Amino acid sequence: MIAMESRTLPAPEPNPETKSYWDAAQEGKLLVRICTACGRAHHYPRALCPFCFSDRTEWKTASGNGTIYSFSVMQRAPVPYTIAYVTLDEGPTMMSNIVDCDFDTIRIGMKVKATFKPTESTARLPMFTPA
Amino acid sequence: MTIKGKAYIAGAFEHPTRKAPDKSVAQLHAECAKGALEDAGLTKDDVDGYFCAGDAPGMGPLSMADYMNLRLRHVDSTDTGGSSYLLHVAHAAEAIALGKCSVALITLAGRPRSEGVATGTAPRPGNPAQPDIQFEYPYGPTIVNMYAMCAMRHMHQYGTTSEQLAWIKVAASHHAQYNPNAMLRDVVTVKEVLDSPIVASPLHRLDCCVISDGGGALVVVAPEVMKSLDRPRVKLLGAGEAPKGQLGGDVDLTFSGARWSGPRAFAEAGVKPADIQYASIYDSFTITVLMQIEDLGFCEKGQGGRFVADGNLISGTGRLPFNTDGGGLCNNHPANRGGMTKVIEAVRQLRGEAHPAVQVKNCALALAHGTGGSLGTRHGSATLILERE
Ligand SMILES: [Zn+2]
Numbered sequence: 034m035i036a037m038e039s040r041t042l043p044a045p046e047p048n049p050e051t052k053s054y055w056d057a058a059q060e061g062k063l064l065v066r067i068c069t070a071c072g073r074a075h076h077y078p079r080a081l082c083p084f085c086f087s088d089r090t091e092w093k094t095a096s097g098n099g100t101i102y103s104f105s106v107m108q109r110a111p112v113p114y115t116i117a118y119v120t121l122d123e124g125p126t127m128m129s130n131i132v133d134c135d136f137d138t139i140r141i142g143m144k145v146k147a148t149f150k151p152t153e154s155t156a157r158l159p160m161f162t163p164a
Numbered sequence: 165m166t167i168k169g170k171a172y173i174a175g176a177f178e179h180p181t182r183k184a185p186d187k188s189v190a191q192l193h194a195e196c197a198k199g200a201l202e203d204a205g206l207t208k209d210d211v212d213g214y215f216c217a218g219d220a221p222g223m224g225p226l227s228m229a230d231y232m233n234l235r236l237r238h239v240d241s242t243d244t245g246g247s248s249y250l251l252h253v254a255h256a257a258e259a260i261a262l263g264k265c266s267v268a269l270i271t272l273a274g275r276p277r278s279e280g281v282a283t284g285t286a287p288r289p290g291n292p293a294q295p296d297i298q299f300e301y302p303y304g305p306t307i308v309n310m311y312a313m314c315a316m317r318h319m320h321q322y323g324t325t326s327e328q329l330a331w332i333k334v335a336a337s338h339h340a341q342y343n344p345n346a347m348l349r350d351v352v353t354v355k356e357v358l359d360s361p362i363v364a365s366p367l368h369r370l371d372c373c374v375i376s377d378g379g380g381a382l383v384v385v386a387p388e389v390m391k392s393l394d395r396p397r398v399k400l401l402g403a404g405e406a407p408k409g410q411l412g413g414d415v416d417l418t419f420s421g422a423r424w425s426g427p428r429a430f431a432e433a434g435v436k437p438a439d440i441q442y443a444s445i446y447d448s449f450t451i452t453v454l455m456q457i458e459d460l461g462f463c464e465k466g467q468g469g470r471f472v473a474d475g476n477l478i479s480g481t482g483r484l485p486f487n488t489d490g491g492g493l494c495n496n497h498p499a500n501r502g503g504m505t506k507v508i509e510a511v512r513q514l515r516g517e518a519h520p521a522v523q524v525k526n527c528a529l530a531l532a533h534g535t536g537g538s539l540g541t542r543h544g545s546a547t548l549i550l551e552r553e
């Protein structure tokens with residue numbers, strides 16, 4: 034099954050804590066939030082580190098490379114799509130979609146790379162496609 | 165301080181309706197309350213504690229307490245989705261143990277079927293202030309594809325198969341055939357489950373629960389109140405609760421909060437999984453049951469597929485009779501929240517009031533467990549251990 038192009042993506046609603054993430058995505062860059070106190074990256078991005086609760090967190094540009102942790106092809110939808118959790122090379126696992134490929138070939142453990150898809154607004158969504 | 169032996173479930177009522185276009189949600193709540201109080205042999209005026217969750221219309225407990233015109237000295241509207249009502253039993257026992265109330269009423273009701281809600285298959289935008297929404301909603305998470313990702317990962321990591329998952333539905337259908345109120349009363353086979361269409365891979369239509377209207381209610385009382393009532397005594401021995409989420413990005417879809425809530429409940433009760441004669445286990449999907457059976461310690465992690473296969477959950481033949489009312493998979497899932505009915509069927513089993521074809525012989529020790537929210541993102545988890553005194 035091949036993804037069709039007609040699926041309209043809802044726009045994210047950024048807030049002051051997350052605006053930089055979405056600004057970067059619009060420019061085709063994936064950011065992760067990293068804690069300079071404990072050194073760990075997390076997702077979704079927060080001002081306070083969810084591991085050590087330090088407020089010394091900052092943005093880092095991610096490689097955009099990751100591995101599929103799990104996925105599901107949503108068949109019962111107007112336009113079928115594949116939802117997934119992708120584990121980034123930087124550590125954290127994020128929810129996303131796997132796109133631009135034959136859904137039947139998607140496997141857990143598959144290497145993927147980020148791609149940025151337009152939404153109903155000017156925002157772009159980080160998604161993943163086989164590397 | 166423990167709640168062990170400090171509270172009893174004196175009343176339990178499951179609304180018989182499965183489709184209620186002619187009733188209001190508030191009315192359904194009140195009808196359930198009336199049913200549970202009559203079951204206990206108590207009246208509305210005896211109630212001094214009230215518990216409800218997000219399905220109750222109005223702000224927290226306020227509108228329903230006013231609709232029923234209750235005079236209360238304790239309220240609690242903790243909402244952890246479908247697991248709320250198991251939490252409420254535990255919280256009611258805590259309040260009773262502290263003398264804050266002595267007759268606690270818990271209600272649930274809703275009409276998702278009449279209202280035509282695409283419960284499992286439509287992404288829901290939610291409140292944009294919810295911190296996770298912007299990182300999830302645009303990708304199309306639904307109830308079913310989130311649980312499907314749990315199943316996909318479990319299959320990958322432990323070799324679980326769709327056939328094994330199907331056995332869970334088969335067992336539920338064996339029980340539902342004896343429940344005249346159940347939505348799906350036909351016994352199904354593994355092949356029929358596998359032949360039903362995929363909703364979100366790897367879950368089939370028959371891996372999913374039903375969508376129904378309805379509701380239920382419970383009355384939890386202090387020991388001295390129980391002594392005055394002419395009902396079998398169902399005592400709360402132990403309870404545990406635990407929310408679980410994405411762990412800061414260390415996402416692990418292979419286990420649920422039951423890994424934490426279960427041991428807490430068993431420790432308080434002073435019993436082991438092997439002692440349990442009947443288990444009500446939340447069954448929004450077949451994978452929900454399988455993961456919780458592992459997490460509650462009925463088998464080793466990863467062995468759930470083997471454990472549930474070959475009818476091992478069917479009452480009378482299997483090692484762990486589960487959801488003998490047909491559960492959410494076949495009977496009902498009122499308000500899309502199955503925790504209430506999990507407690508109700510456990511109470512029936514302990515009283516010896518389950519259908520004779522599915523009644524566990526001399527059932528004296530039961531477990532009821534619920535999850536709420538989504539195993540694929542964040543969920544509540546609550547475990548109760550109940551004893552026939
Ligand atoms: Zn940190």
